[in-house]
Amino acid sequence: MMLFFMIKIKNITTQTSSISNIVNSPNFTISKESLTNETNSTVTSSDKKLETKIQCIGPLYNQSCLFTNLYYVDSTFTILTINGSYIPEYYLRTDAFNLWPIVLSKREFDSYFHLEIFVRNITNPRRIPYVTLYFGQPWHHNIGHALFDGLYAAYVALIRFSPRHLHPFRILAGISECDGCWSEDVYSRFGGLGIIKQLVLNKLSKGRWYIFDEIIMGSGTFCQRCTQSNLQLPGGVELDASRLFRDRMYQQHGFIHSVTRPKYRTSHDILRAYVIDNKRFTENDRKEINDAINEINNYTNR
Incomplete structure (x- = not known):
């Protein structure tokens, strides 16, 4: 049986069944009578563990971490321990264009009893269930940056904690306001559980605590812009991330998957390559590219 709650957007009353469908708007409030919905439920007495747990994978310069019971209040991620x-060392970059790691607040308690009293009687947090994938993304009005400098890099981090990448997840996106940015709809469809804009969550979290069931962050240098020496997408081969990303994108948008070649390409097969123009190319760049194309096209293996 699906339970519904009521929300008020300005002066319009709307009915919905998921917080992920409404948090895209900065102008809404959740009525106090809405706490019966599972998606927006507060912590109940059936919870056995409220302490934050952390599991990290990868070297510090390229690290991803899975947080269980990570809290959020006043625009800040907070660890309760x-x-x-034991808290593992972590150094998390959540934005491909930001060279500095994210800063998480931490509160320590003398015992689990004191932590539980603090959570239940003082913070009374609103739960954000299931898996959430967090990343920041500038220029998401540009679909190229949105896909391969933001979403792809974050998805590689999610793949590290298999099999979560095969199931629906929510996206918490550190993005700016943008009217008509259809990349936000791509994000939402790709995850399957919708998108929460961090700037909206920041407004909601003023004096109000939230708790993530599971949240994964740390996309390091997995972006397309983070060029590797072999010119491949980071994680594309060793984690099979390129194929997994492509297949999920097709699946979530209702497209038929591309046909997989029954065999590897041989020396007799024709390889077609395309060079995409860029406004930043100089005349010398274009000349060198054309010279390379002509050399390859006229090459014979004799």
Whole structure:
């Protein structure tokens, strides 16, 4: 049975069943009577563990971490832990164009009993269920940057914590306001559980606590712009990320998957390559590209 809650957007009352469908708007409030919905439920007595747990993969310069029970209040991610508990070293870059790691706040408690009292009686957090994938993305009005400098890099981080990349997940996106940016719809469809804009969550979290069931962040240098020496997409081969990203994009948008070649290309097969023009190419760049194309086209293996 699906439970519904009521939200008020300005002076219009609307009915919905998922927070991910409404958080795209900065002008809404959730009524106090809405807490019966599972998606927006507060922490209940059936929860056994409220302490933040962290699992990290990869070297510090290219690290991804899975957080269980990570809290969010006043625009800040917050770790709640018990004094003496092991917290792995982490250095998380969530934005391909930001060279500095994200800063997380931390609160330590003398015992789990004190932590539980703090969570249940003081913070009373609103739960954000299932898996959330977090990343920041400038210039998301440009679909090239939106896909391969933001979404792809974050998806590689998700693949590291298999099999979560095969199931629906929510996207928490650090993006700016943009009227008519259809990349946001691509993000939402790709994840399957919708998109939360961080700037909206920041407004909601003023004096209000939230808790993520699971949230993954840390896309490091997995972006297309982060050029590798072999000119391949990061994670494209070793994690099969290129194929997984392509297949999920097709699937979530209702397209038929591309046909897989039954065999590897041989020396007798014709390889077609396309060079896409760029406004930043100089005349010398174009000349060198054309010379290379002519050399390849006229090459004979004799």
